[in-house]
Amino acid sequence: MDEGLVALVTAGVGLVGALGGAAMGGLAAVRGARMGAETTARATIEQARTQERAQHDHWLRDERKRAAVLMLEVYDRFTIAASNVTRMFDLEIEASADVGSAYGTSINEVRGAYFPLRLLGPARVHQAARELWQLIEQHNEEIQEWADGIMTATDETRAEWRAREEQQRYTLGDAHSNLIDAVSESLQGNDAVPRLN
16 A cells, blocks of 8 residues: 555544544533533522521521510510509509500500511410410400409409409519510520421
8 A cells, every 4th residue: 555545544544533532522521511510500509598598597587586576565565554554443643544545555566566476486485475475465354354343342352453463463574584585595596497398
């Protein structure tokens, strides 16, 4: 065979080999790039999910704090209003429609503030808020009983009402403290935010 032809065939085989190698290398590069892109996409998705969970946890913590602060504020207004009503019943302060109105408003505020805590939890805060809310409702019933019977009550009945009201104030104070403890624990992160998978 002619040397020129051999060189041409050898160059052709080399060219085919080079093209085949380049094609294989190109395919490997494309496959590697695709695998890298998939890995990057998975990492990006996971990072987005982690960030979304963190933002949700932060939002929930802020909402829980806001709801707890509201409940504690309206509790303070309730105790002042309830005290004024019972002082009015005992004729320690002058009878006034404003006192009764402030008391009614405070009861409605307590009811309105309780439900966000009930919805937002966590369980220990919800339980403590429920206990406080129920005691406030019970205290309200006692005050209503007192108001309904104020004109016909005997001194003995008035003394019983005063004694029950005083005991209820201590019970309410304990429930208030329990709510503060539960909220503090929750805001310090001791109550994990439940996660849905």
